Amino acid sequence: MANSFRMEVLKIATAGSVDDGKSTLIGRILYDTKSLTSDKLAAIEKTSKQKGYDYLDFSLATDGLVAEREQGITIDVAHIYFSTTTKSYIIADTPGHVEYTRNMVTGASTSQAAIILIDARKGVIEQTNRHFFINNLLRIKDVVVAINKMDLVDYSEETYNAIKADFEELMAKRDYQDQKITFIPVSALKGDNVVNKSEKMAWYKGQSLLEHFEALDRKDIFNVGTPRFPVQYVIRPKTDEHHDFRGFAGKVYGGELSVGDDVVALPSQTRSRIKDIYFHDKKYKTASRRSSVTITLDDEINLSRGDMLVKVGDLPTVDKHFTATISWMDSLPLAAGNKYIVQHGVNKVLAKVEQVHHKIAPDYSGIDTETDSLGMNDIAQVSFRLNKPIFYDQFKNHRTNGSFILIDTKSNSTVGAGFIS
Numbered sequence: 001m002a003n004s005f006r007m008e009v010l011k012i013a014t015a016g017s018v019d020d021g022k023s024t025l026i027g028r029i030l031y032d033t034k035s036l037t038s039d040k041l042a043a044i045e046k047t048s049k050q051k052g053y054d055y056l057d058f059s060l061a062t063d064g065l066v067a068e069r070e071q072g073i074t075i076d077v078a079h080i081y082f083s084t085t086t087k088s089y090i091i092a093d094t095p096g097h098v099e100y101t102r103n104m105v106t107g108a109s110t111s112q113a114a115i116i117l118i119d120a121r122k123g124v125i126e127q128t129n130r131h132f133f134i135n136n137l138l139r140i141k142d143v144v145v146a147i148n149k150m151d152l153v154d155y156s157e158e159t160y161n162a163i164k165a166d167f168e169e170l171m172a173k174r175d176y177q178d179q180k181i182t183f184i185p186v187s188a189l190k191g192d193n194v195v196n197k198s199e200k201m202a203w204y205k206g207q208s209l210l211e212h213f214e215a216l217d218r219k220d221i222f223n224v225g226t227p228r229f230p231v232q233y234v235i236r237p238k239t240d241e242h243h244d245f246r247g248f249a250g251k252v253y254g255g256e257l258s259v260g261d262d263v264v265a266l267p268s269q270t271r272s273r274i275k276d277i278y279f280h281d282k283k284y285k286t287a288s289r290r291s292s293v294t295i296t297l298d299d300e301i302n303l304s305r306g307d308m309l310v311k312v313g314d315l316p317t318v319d320k321h322f323t324a325t326i327s328w329m330d331s332l333p334l335a336a337g338n339k340y341i342v343q344h345g346v347n348k349v350l351a352k353v354e355q356v357h358h359k360i361a362p363d364y365s366g367i368d369t370e371t372d373s374l375g376m377n378d379i380a381q382v383s384f385r386l387n388k389p390i391f392y393d394q395f396k397n398h399r400t401n402g403s404f405i406l407i408d409t410k411s412n413s414t415v416g417a418g419f420i421s
Contacts, residue, residue: 010213010221011090013108013140015131016117021148025117025188026080026091027058029210032195035082036061055189086214101362101377102329104134105417109403112221113142113213120153120185124166129363132167136174137325137362137379137419139399142221144182144212150201151187157203160185173364176396184209222289225254225398228316228391229309230345235294247278247294248303253400257295258286262312265303266391271312272299306347308391316393316401320386323421325360325395328374330408330415334382335373340415341407342386345400348407350387357381381421395419 016022027044030036036044040061048057061080078093094107108114116131118124135143145167153159164183171181184193185204192198195210207215235247257263261274277284278294287293295309303309310316328334334353342351359368359380374380395402406416 008086008218009088009090010113010216011092011111012213013092013094013104013111013114013135014117015094015104015108015114015134016148017119017122017125017127020117020119020122021059021188022093022117023059023061024057025115025146025148025186025194026093027061028188028191028194029091030061030080030082031056031058032191033082033084033210058188084210084214089213101130101134101379102327102417104131105138105327106329108134108138108140109417111138111140113144113216114140115144115146115209118145118147118163118167120147120149120156120159120163123163124170126363128167129170132170132174133362133364136176136179139176139179139396141178142180142182142216144184144209146209147183147185148188150185150192151190155185155187155192155198155200157201160204170364182206182212184212225289225400226314226393227255227257227289227311228253228393228398228401229257229295230347231303231305231307231309232346234304245296246300247296248309249292249294251292252287252289254289254398256286256288257309257311263297263309264312264315265301266308266310266315266318267389268302268307270299270301272297272301274298306345308345310391316391316398318389318391320389321354321384322386322392323357323381323383324404324418325421326374326380326382326406327417328376328378328380328415329417330413331376332408332415333373333375334406334416339409341409342384342390342404342418343407344390344392344404347390349390350409351384351406352386354383354385357383382418392420394421 014022044056044060047060080091080093082089092107092111094104114135118128147160147163184206185201186193186209188194192200193208195208197208229250229252231248231250233249235249237245257274259274259277263274264271274295275298276296277287336353336355338353340351342349356372359371359378362379393401402420404418405414408415
């Protein structure tokens with residue numbers, strides 16, 4: 001809500017190659033923000049001592065994910081939670097290796113910010129290209145490039161500047177120009193510039209990693225969009241007190257809706273005006289983006305689950321055909337002629353693959369037009385034909401209303417994620 005008392009939640013996706021220190025970085029954040037439980041901290045101290053370390057091995061804070069990796073189990077995205085006095089954080093710990101591209105997409109798809117970790121000894125490598133490509137593809141607006149293990153290069157400003165220059169060459173290949181890139185030299189093991197500023201890199205005048213995220217304003221991390229209100233539920237209490245009440249419950253995406261706004265109901269194209277906005281039993285003048293509310297209208301119009309309210313003069317595309325970038329997540333291939341369920345918001349629509357246009361190399365090395373199917377972790381441009389229209393925007397203009405998932409019609413498994421072109 002516009003005047004909500006809830007603490008702001010920031011979701012951060014992380015990406016880094018094996019041994020770049022991602023688990024140590026996350027563990028250090030948890031330790032320095034006093035977010036580790038006493039038993040977890042005791043276990044880290046004990047295990048570190050048993051291994052003969054003269055320091056705390058903070059990577060043990062995420063040892064569940066490490067154990068999965070060592071056992072060769074398919075790795076899901078791990079979510080780590082912590083809070084400061086101003087924000088609540090969710091870190092999506094995504095595996096960075098090529099065979100887990102689908103997991104990186106899953107973790108980053110709902111994030112507002114990202115950390116790309118680079119080993120100061122190795123610099124920008126092929127995996128770095130892939131990590132940046134996915135953040136660019138998913139329109140992550142705030143990206144921190146954390147150049148880690150600065151303690152192993154004697155906190156060298158020259159090394160930092162060389163890696164920064166290499167990454168800036170990579171930035172020139174992106175197609176999302178609204179993205180803000182911040183470079184921070186860190187040592188996750190020693191704690192330099194992670195939560196607290198480092199005295200060992202006096203040449204660096206910027207913020208620490210946590211200071212950067214603490215200072216982020218909501219308006220700086222959400223992409224500019226337009227309000228979309230997909231109806232999830234029609235509320236009809238039919239009680240003596242609310243006998244004629246008819247409200248539409250859902251979540252506001254992309255912008256604000258206010259009492260008095262002229263709106264259009266889709267697909268009927270019926271016009272009305274917002275009469276009231278409720279959150280539980282309280283009324284509000286404005287519903288901000290990402291707030292879950294109930295809306296009533298001046299007119300008695302027919303709306304049901306899956307329909308959408310938008311502002312007059314600001315309609316999305318209504319069509320049975322679209323082209324999208326697909327991240328394929330299943331062991332069975334996607335091919336032309338295959339049928340899937342497209343879940344777009346609360347809508348589920350049967351879709352047929354019309355054409356696989358080309359695969360996209362996620363390291364910026366180009367496209368492959370000699371293909372008609374997708375394997376696991378492939379990313380490609382694909383066209384679909386639906387059995388009924390949906391109301392969509394291009395993903396670059398609206399992250400929520402421009403994205404969808406693909407569901408296998410037989411297994412009911414999620415097999416792909418899509419971003420409408």
